[in-house]
Amino acid sequence: MVKKLVSIIIPVYNGSNYVAEAVESALNQTYENVEVIVVNDGSDDNGKTREVLKRYDNRIKYIEKENGGVASALNEGIRNMSGDYFAWLSHDDIFDNNKIKIQVEDIEKSGDSQCISAMNYIFFDEESKAEIATDFQKYYPINRIEKSIFILLWGELHFSSLLFHKDHFKRVGLFNENLLTAQDNDFLFRLLRGQRIVFNTNYASRVRLHKESGTSTNKDILNAENSRMYEMLLNQLSEKELEEIGGTAKRTRDKIKSIITSMSPIRDDLPELIDGRDENIVLVGAGGYGRRVNYELRANGIRPLLFLDNDRSKEGKIIDGVLCKKLCKENIPENATIIVTNKFYKTLEKILETYGEKNIINKYDFDRQMINK
Numbered sequence: 001m002v003k004k005l006v007s008i009i010i011p012v013y014n015g016s017n018y019v020a021e022a023v024e025s026a027l028n029q030t031y032e033n034v035e036v037i038v039v040n041d042g043s044d045d046n047g048k049t050r051e052v053l054k055r056y057d058n059r060i061k062y063i064e065k066e067n068g069g070v071a072s073a074l075n076e077g078i079r080n081m082s083g084d085y086f087a088w089l090s091h092d093d094i095f096d097n098n099k100i101k102i103q104v105e106d107i108e109k110s111g112d113s114q115c116i117s118a119m120n121y122i123f124f125d126e127e128s129k130a131e132i133a134t135d136f137q138k139y140y141p142i143n144r145i146e147k148s149i150f151i152l153l154w155g156e157l158h159f160s161s162l163l164f165h166k167d168h169f170k171r172v173g174l175f176n177e178n179l180l181t182a183q184d185n186d187f188l189f190r191l192l193r194g195q196r197i198v199f200n201t202n203y204a205s206r207v208r209l210h211k212e213s214g215t216s217t218n219k220d221i222l223n224a225e226n227s228r229m230y231e232m233l234l235n236q237l238s239e240k241e242l243e244e245i246g247g248t249a250k251r252t253r254d255k256i257k258s259i260i261t262s263m264s265p266i267r268d269d270l271p272e273l274i275d276g277r278d279e280n281i282v283l284v285g286a287g288g289y290g291r292r293v294n295y296e297l298r299a300n301g302i303r304p305l306l307f308l309d310n311d312r313s314k315e316g317k318i319i320d321g322v323l324c325k326k327l328c329k330e331n332i333p334e335n336a337t338i339i340v341t342n343k344f345y346k347t348l349e350k351i352l353e354t355y356g357e358k359n360i361i362n363k364y365d366f367d368r369q370m371i372n373k
Contacts, residue, residue, distance in 0.1 A: 003033040006100050006163070007083030011073035013041045015091035016048035018208065020055075022091050027059060031100035036060040037077045042067025071175035071183035078166075078174060084113075086166055088159045094206040095160065103163035106198045116197045117163040118151060119204035123343060126208055130344050137201045139368040146197040149233075150245050152188050153255050154367055159184050160205035164191065182225035189233055194241070223263035230260050247371065258295035262288040267320050282306045282336045284348055286314050286324045289363055290341035294320050296370055305333065329355040339366050 008026045012019045019038070026036045038060050043049040044067070053062055065076055074088060085104065089095055103117035120134045136145050136155050144150055151157045172190040175183045234256045239249050246252030279302050283290050286307040297304055298321070307314070307324035308331060314324045325331045327348075332338070338360045340348045345362040352360055361369075 003031070004085060004104060005083040006031065006034045006085040006087060006104065007077075007081035007166075008034055008036050008087045008089055008095070008100070009074060009077035009081065010036065010038045010089045010091055011041055011070050011077065012038060012043065012049055012053075012091035013067065013070075013073070014043045014045045014049060016043075016045060016052050018092040019049060020052050021094055022089055023053070023056060023060060025095040025097070026089055027056075028097050029095065029100045030098050031104060034100060035081070035083055037081060038062050039073040039077045040064040041069070041073040069177060069180055069183075071177040071179060074183070075174045075177065078169060081166070084166060085163055086169075087163050089205070090160065090207075092208045093160050094208070096203055096205060098202070099204045100163065102200055102202055103204070106200055107163070107165075110196070110198050112196060113165050114167060114196070116168075116192065116195055117200065118145075118157070118197055119161045119200045119202055121158050121161045121205045121207055122203050123207050123209060125344060128344075128347070130347060132344055132346065133203060135201075135364075136199070139364050140371060142199055144247075144371070145199045148194055148197075148241065148245050149189060149192045151197070151199070152185070152192060153245070153252070153259070154371065157188060158205070158207050159188070160207060162204075179225050181222040182229050185226055186229050189229070227260050227263040230256055230263075234260070251371065254296055254299045257299070258292040261295045261320065262291040266291075266317075279303060280305055280333055280336050282308055282332060282338045283322070283341055284308045284327060284338055284352070285341040286311070286319050287342070289343065291320055293339055293341050293363065293366055294322055300370075300373075304339075305336070306331070308332070327351075332357065335359075337361065339363070341366075 010022055010026065023036060023038065038053055040049055042065060061080065063076060063080060087100065103119065106117050107113065107115050120136060122131055122133045124131045134155065136151065140154065168191055176186050179186055242249035242252040246255060281297065281302065281304040283293055283304050286309040290307060294304055304322050307319055307322050308327040309324055310327050315326050317324050332355060338352060338357055340360060340362045342348055349360055
């Protein structure tokens, strides 16, 4: 029996430092029938990216185009793909060797070629070498993870963890080339909404976090584009969909509003939420994730006491109605409940443990408590 062809598309722009690792991980798949398409999106690095990719010769399909952004590079790859299934690998990320094999088998077992396969993945920090695995199944029931856009809202879904049939492009169209950074979330909303998803607990990929990534260098544009996209999402979802996704319409609405808030300018008050009761809750991390947690607590009638953060520029400021202080032992109230909101929570957990703190909750456990309350 001939195995279905899978197209792995790798868009790259000035990626000579990382793209070889990405290509190698695509070529080394245990699944036997893949094509690797690399789209050089007009790199202006004096030919460094082109030189790195030359070594692969006919092992990859190489396309070079004028710079037009990630969405345009992906669309060019899609127009040139021969496969039945599509996978996107960013040039600075790495596929697990078994990713494609596992996902094709899962789709075939489902009996529905249009079923969308999703998996866990691992974040790793280029500088600190720290790693955090998503392990969504530890926090949410599988049947909830497989429900429409739940995993996009609660799981911080990464595109490298997906595999799906090319027919979905006929259903929802291609990537939006007018978006510089939010093309992934925009497409994921169209792709996942109301669809059947099969989730596998293995790890599909390793997602690299580094200072040169588009997410890091285009933060303001990223927040503006994603904020508009989530506003649109909130307006499009019906009450029935909101209820089915999060269990209650309010819970899903609060989650989407918390994401929008985290991408908006900092507010010194939240008048519509200040009627919440005061609680001895301390949020460690006053970045985007911390602001999401703060919103969800206040939307449910709970007012956190403090933000604690190592960023000196935030010290003494009121962030979304909550005072921010320096992270140190002296600033932690006695018997406080501490929620670590950072994506890389393990380092901060160790610091807090050296302070003698015991009542520590990470963001993922917080999300689980909120979805199950």
